[in-house]
Amino acid sequence: MDVIITAGTIVTMDPARTRAQAVAVSGGRIVAVGSVADCQSALPGASVHDTGAAALLPGFVEPHSHPVLSGMATMPPAYWIAPWFAPTWDDVVAAFHKAIAETPADQPLAFFGFDGLLHKHADPTAPELDAIFGDRMVMVFGNSGHTSYVTTAVLEHLGWVKSPPEDPVGGFFGRNADGSLTGVATEIPAAMAQAAPVLEALAKGPHPLQGAVEYYMLLSAAGITATSEHTYKTELKSAYEALASLPNSPLRISLYHMSTEADCGDAFTSAAPDDMLRKRGIKLWADGSPWVGNVAMSSPYLDTEVTRAAGISPGIPGEKMMNYTRDQLDALLEAHVGEGWQMAFHANGDIAIDIVLDAFTTVLGRHNLIESDHRWRIEHIGGARADQFARMASIGAVPSMGPFQFYYWGDLLDGGMFEPAVGGSWQRFRDAFDAGLPVSFHNDGSVTPPTPLLNMQAAVTRRCVSGALHAPEQAVTLDEALRAHTINAAFALGREHEIGSIEVGKFADFVELDADPYSVAPDKISAIGVLGTWLGGARVDLGEFAAASHQVDDAAFAQLRTYGVPECCHLPGANA
Incomplete structure (x- = not known):
C-alpha cells in the first residue's frame, strides 16, 4: 500500500538530511523523505497516515542476539x-x-x-x-x-x-x-x-516454538526490527523459516553459524524471503565470560568479597582462558576464509582480543583481504585496551560492544573485580568511536533483556544501574549512541544498504517513540516509550503475529523437538 507517514519529527540517521516531516512508502520501501509536499509529489494520491508518535526513527537493530534459543531457555516451560x-x-x-x-x-x-x-x-x-x-x-x-x-x-x-x-x-x-x-x-x-x-x-513439549514467538515479541516491543542469531545451527532453520513466514513477523534475521558445526561453512538456501532470513557469517568464541572468571585478561581478578562470593579465583586469568590455541584459530579462519562469510569472534579480555586480531591479520593478510570489505567482527570486547581499537580500524575489523556489561556490572567491575583503571573503564565507548570505527551496540539476549534505549543511556551518561558514574571520559554523544543501534548496527550485519536509516530505497522499517530522544535529559533516555514498529511499510500487529503462530504446523518446528545434543558434543560416555 502506498502511504505517506508523518510524526512529530522524523529522525532519519541520514547525515545528508537528519530531520524530516514525512516519509513516503511504496512496495515496502521508502520512495521519498522530506516535507509532506515532497512526499505527495513523489507519491501522488497516497494517503497520509499520522502515527501520532512524537518521533519516528529507523527501527532499532540488535546486531548480536539469540532469539529462538533465548525463547526456549527463558520462556515457559x-x-x-x-x-x-x-x-x-x-x-x-x-x-x-x-x-x-x-x-x-x-x-x-x-x-x-x-x-x-x-x-x-x-x-x-x-x-x-x-x-x-x-x-x-x-x-x-x-x-x-x-x-x-x-x-x-x-x-x-x-x-x-x-x-x-x-x-x-x-x-x-x-x-x-x-x-x-x-x-x-x-x-x-x-x-x-x-x-x-x-x-x-x-x-x-506441546509447542516449542511458542517461547521463540514470545521472545520475538519482546524484541519488537523494545523497538527492534532486525537482529541476528549468533548461535545458529541447521536444526533451527525450520523454526526461523516458520517465524519469518508468519503474518506480521516483526524481525529481519541474520544468521551466524556456530563454528563447531560441521556444516558451518555451507551455503544457505531457504524458502523464507531473503530479506527476512539470511546467513551472514560464522560464530566463534575466543574466551569466556567476565562473570564466571574465565576471560583472557592481562589484568588480575582482585581478591575481594565480590569475587570470593562468586567463587572467582584471584590473579591474572591470562592466555590459559582461551578456548582455542592460536594454531587452532588460524586453522579455523583458514578453513573458511575463501567462503566469503563474516567471522564473528566473541572476545572479552584484552589478551583474547590481541590473539584474535593477530589471527585476523595473519589470515586476511595471507589472502590479500585486509583492504577488502570483509567486516570480520569482534563481539563484546568489554576489557579492551584503548590501543586495540586503532588496530581494529587498521585491518577493517568491526566491533560490536555491550553497554549492558557496564550498566549492570559496572559497580562490581570497578574495584570489586578489577582495578579501577581497568574495571572502571570497561566498555571503552569513546576510545572505540575516536578510532573511527563503526561501533554497534547489543544486549546479547538473553544475557540481558533487549533494551536499546537503556544501552544508549548508559553509553551517553556512563552511569550504571546504581546511578554511579564510572570513567566519564568514555561517554559518547547521543548521535553516536543512536548510530550504534541503527545505521552502524546495520553495517555490522552487512545490511546498511537496506536498513538502519530512513533513506530512499531502503526498507520502510521504523520505530515510533513517545518522545524525541534529543529533547529528553540524558538520564531519561531509557524512559522513552516505544509505541510500535513498522516492517516493510506496515505497522506490526504483535497480536496477529502471536495468534498466527498457534496455527503453525508441527513440521515447522519438528527439528526443535530433537534439538538434543549438538554434533560437537557427542562425547565419549554419552548415551545420546
Whole structure:
C-alpha cells in the first residue's frame, strides 16, 4: 500500500538530511523523505497516515542476539531467574521451589540466568542442586550463556557418572579430585552437551516454538526490527523459516553459524524471503565470560568479597582462558576464509582480543583481504585496551560492544573485580568511536533483556544501574549512541544498504517513540516509550503475529523437538 507517514519529527540517521516531516512508502520501501509536499509529489494520491508518535526513527537493530534459543531457555516451560527478575540467591531458591510445586515430579526443569557475581553465590554443583531437587533432571544455565549446572540425575542419564567424558575442544567440565564430574560445565561445547537432555525434554513439549514467538515479541516491543542469531545451527532453520513466514513477523534475521558445526561453512538456501532470513557469517568464541572468571585478561581478578562470593579465583586469568590455541584459530579462519562469510569472534579480555586480531591479520593478510570489505567482527570486547581499537580500524575489523556489561556490572567491575583503571573503564565507548570505527551496540539476549534505549543511556551518561558514574571520559554523544543501534548496527550485519536509516530505497522499517530522544535529559533516555514498529511499510500487529503462530504446523518446528545434543558434543560416555 502506498502511504505517506508523518510524526512529530522524523529522525532519519541520514547525515545528508537528519530531520524530516514525512516519509513516503511504496512496495515496502521508502520512495521519498522530506516535507509532506515532497512526499505527495513523489507519491501522488497516497494517503497520509499520522502515527501520532512524537518521533519516528529507523527501527532499532540488535546486531548480536539469540532469539529462538533465548525463547526456549527463558520462556515457559523454562524459568528465567536472571538477577533483574530474581535479585538474590534466596530469590533463585524460591523460584526453584515454586517450579517444584507447580510441575509433575518427573518433569525435567530448566532455569536460565544464574549469575554468581550479582546473585553473590558460587557455582551450584550437582550435590547442592540434588539437595533441592532430589533425583529430578534439572539444568541451570549461567546468565552469561557460558556455563551450565546440572543435577546428578542428568549426569546419570548421560552415562557420565561411571564414565566421565573428556573435555571437548573449546570447553571443559568441572571435576572432583577423583575425576568425577561436579555438575558444572564451562564454555559452549561442554555447557550445551551437559544441558542437552533437559533441552531435548523441553523441546518435546506441546509447542516449542511458542517461547521463540514470545521472545520475538519482546524484541519488537523494545523497538527492534532486525537482529541476528549468533548461535545458529541447521536444526533451527525450520523454526526461523516458520517465524519469518508468519503474518506480521516483526524481525529481519541474520544468521551466524556456530563454528563447531560441521556444516558451518555451507551455503544457505531457504524458502523464507531473503530479506527476512539470511546467513551472514560464522560464530566463534575466543574466551569466556567476565562473570564466571574465565576471560583472557592481562589484568588480575582482585581478591575481594565480590569475587570470593562468586567463587572467582584471584590473579591474572591470562592466555590459559582461551578456548582455542592460536594454531587452532588460524586453522579455523583458514578453513573458511575463501567462503566469503563474516567471522564473528566473541572476545572479552584484552589478551583474547590481541590473539584474535593477530589471527585476523595473519589470515586476511595471507589472502590479500585486509583492504577488502570483509567486516570480520569482534563481539563484546568489554576489557579492551584503548590501543586495540586503532588496530581494529587498521585491518577493517568491526566491533560490536555491550553497554549492558557496564550498566549492570559496572559497580562490581570497578574495584570489586578489577582495578579501577581497568574495571572502571570497561566498555571503552569513546576510545572505540575516536578510532573511527563503526561501533554497534547489543544486549546479547538473553544475557540481558533487549533494551536499546537503556544501552544508549548508559553509553551517553556512563552511569550504571546504581546511578554511579564510572570513567566519564568514555561517554559518547547521543548521535553516536543512536548510530550504534541503527545505521552502524546495520553495517555490522552487512545490511546498511537496506536498513538502519530512513533513506530512499531502503526498507520502510521504523520505530515510533513517545518522545524525541534529543529533547529528553540524558538520564531519561531509557524512559522513552516505544509505541510500535513498522516492517516493510506496515505497522506490526504483535497480536496477529502471536495468534498466527498457534496455527503453525508441527513440521515447522519438528527439528526443535530433537534439538538434543549438538554434533560437537557427542562425547565419549554419552548415551545420546
